[in-house]
Amino acid sequence: MVNNRRLTAAILLSATAFGAYAQSRGPAAQYWVDLSTSNVSMPGMPDEGSAGAGLLGGLMGGNAFGGSMGMGMSRGKWLDAELYVRANSNGVDGTHAIPSVMNMGPSLLLTPIRPKQSTQGSTRTSRDESTEKPKGRILLYWGCGETVRPGQPKILDFAKQEYGEYAQFFASHGAPSKGVQGRPGHSIWPNERDSKRVPNEASLLGDHAVTGDGVPASLKFTVGAGYDFLPKVQLSTKGEPKDSVLAQWQTMQNAKAYFLTAQGGAESANGAHDMILWSSSEKPDNGWALMTYQSPAQITKLLQQKVVLPPSTANCAIPKAIFEKAQGAMLNMIAYGPELNLSHPQRPQKAPADWQPEWTARVRIKSTGMTMLGMEDGGSERSAGRQSAGAGGDADATSPLPSVPNPLNLLKGIFSN
Template sequence: MPSLKPLAIAATGLFALTSASAAEIVQKVKPPVSQAYIDLATFNGGAPMAPAGGMGGMLGGLFGGGKSNDRGNSFGQTQGQAQGRWMDVTLLTRHNKELKTATQSVPSGSKLAPTLNLLAPEPTKVVAESHVASEGPGEFQMPKGKMYLYWGCGTEVRKGQPLVIDFARMDPKQMNQFFQNRNAMFRVPEPAPGRPVWPNKKDDRMLPEGASMAGEHTFAGEGVVDGFKFNIDAAHDLMPAVEATRSDDARGVLFKWKPMQQATGWFVQAMGMRDSAAAGNGDMEMVYWTSSELPDMGMGLVNYQPDSSIAKWQKEKVILPASTSECAAPKEAVSAMAMSRVIAYGDELNMAYPPRPKDPRIDWEPQWEVKVRRKSVASLTPGMGSMMGAAMAGHADDEDKAPAPRQALAQPQREQQQPQPDKPASSAAVEAIKSSAFDLFKNVLQRKAEDALSR
């Protein structure tokens, strides 16, 4: 009887070759003809909407905020911190690169039905360069002071903390350790000619109180594919407001929040000054703390993040599990005047037509694609009332132009034992903000860090 061994070897080799060939098959994917992005955001406890350039815009810029508007709603508020519920919509199509207007049919529950009117901005006029010599900006004077970073839930300061940046030294190794900012957020295309958005200058309606985006939506416009129709289910609607509290005692600071069924994870960040009076004199000590178990300033994490990144960072204990409802911080890490944020992440809703074929040998040519992102953020800022009042006093002339108040969200009850700063400290903090103390991190230190690390 002939040996079966050569036959077995041949069969094994053939199987391996077939497996390798199958593994090499890469599905061809073409970009969708028409695409839409819908960002939904809920902010609670943030600064009220204010005229551009006012304190509201300044505080929004502090945490990477969006734009202010002195009339009604404006695109980009989902990236701001103004209290309320917001939606940004962006539409583009490969069949019409000069698309100016479009419509989005929305469900009756939105209280904006039957349609939203999308509008693309006009092309920017090119201004001839001036040959007048300019003196340019003066030399930047680095302030005196330090920045401290703490992390992790618990009232005890952990070994190896805090990380410290000394403005006088600006050591590259220090900065490489300090400036940890995880962020995998997909950047939605900005409004541009050929890319209509909502809201806009012709349709700047606010989201009415109790508005719901759950239901059928349809996009239409010249060059937009027919049948661009989809449903947002109730599970991917606007998220409720985060109801969070902060309480201080001799041991530390406790952040607590009401559980939320829609949340896939949580993250807490606090940022403040140890001595606001000294900061007003240019000698500041900035203190950051986050709920992450790994060093991270949190500047990128308090925003939309992909589902895959949230899952990854939860395994690394950077983002708190969805079941979490509190996190404590050491007393040294969160000052009485610290601005704190608690974010609840919502999962994305991604839809396309036709659906992606499971067989990789079949090309995928989607006609349309839509991405819906959601988040809900609570801001807890002791003393903000007096700070806002003092800063906005200089804008009294703009009151007649101020928009109608946003819908009120449920305001979390602050703990009675929370320390209240005295008036001089609040005034000094206002002056510190006016002198761009907070903007220092975003604009100057970041550039200096990049320069130092590139050497």
């Protein structure tokens, strides 16, 4: 019995020691920087830098302090940064010294994210427990071309489909890389203490240094040519939704690939909502997981699978009549930029299994664009029959936007029926 107790104690001590050893490993600091350029071409869109543009960006995907943290609708350049210091799980006050070409002063202030306190009694108890299946469908089309290909659309009918098949329908080829996520215990920029706007002429090129309690003094790096903000997506369309719509754009020197997706909503014959999706992929893909940063290895894989378009591509035709009955349709595009991965010391070509850097840093880059289908040249004219009520003649740039359903809101509406 005594020997058994000693053996058990030895095992527990060994496990504790291994756990402490595992926790002690890993870089002393990790730093992520996300660069995003956004462009929207729609009538009534606020000018860049205006109060309306900032509010709209916050409502449509920006974080609470002005960063992108998603696709967003506000035009311009966006930068998000996040610092993790292994020695301080609560986060630290840090500083990111930036080059003068950023035109944002000498540095950015990084402040910790505090865990949100749970609110007692916030659990919903009035949920409708009806077993009636929701009404509505999702119609998925894919591929560039003037006509719909055989075997399309792929249809998910909520009234008929088994819930176990939803995951298969929404499966995507996208695999977003790790970057800024706003995790509690990490420090971020922008924040409530420092949220200045990134100027349109800002550039990340040059020398950078990150400091803070527990941050190695060696956390300094240089961003060279090829890893700066991408240009704005210059996206335009020709043609009406009842016909084939040709999407065109200017290619970008440092873009690694492109991807387009469109969404619209229509009312079916029985009064239920139909959500219509299309993507430029050669394979069925709703595109939601592809409208964000992808790692270089993932982009290479997606190019081989013909899920994304090669960087030399400058146009893509959306098949005719897909969105003919839609009450408005949005076209989104992303240009994937390069990814810069840094460490100190630099990772050896054949790193041993126990190799451990002092710090790591990653810079991810993308550019996104958005416009409405049925508007020539990215938003100069409304398509026939889509003018706002009471507007005589052609709608001008200040006219209200047509009602375009948000895919997530459509899903909520479908499931709440």
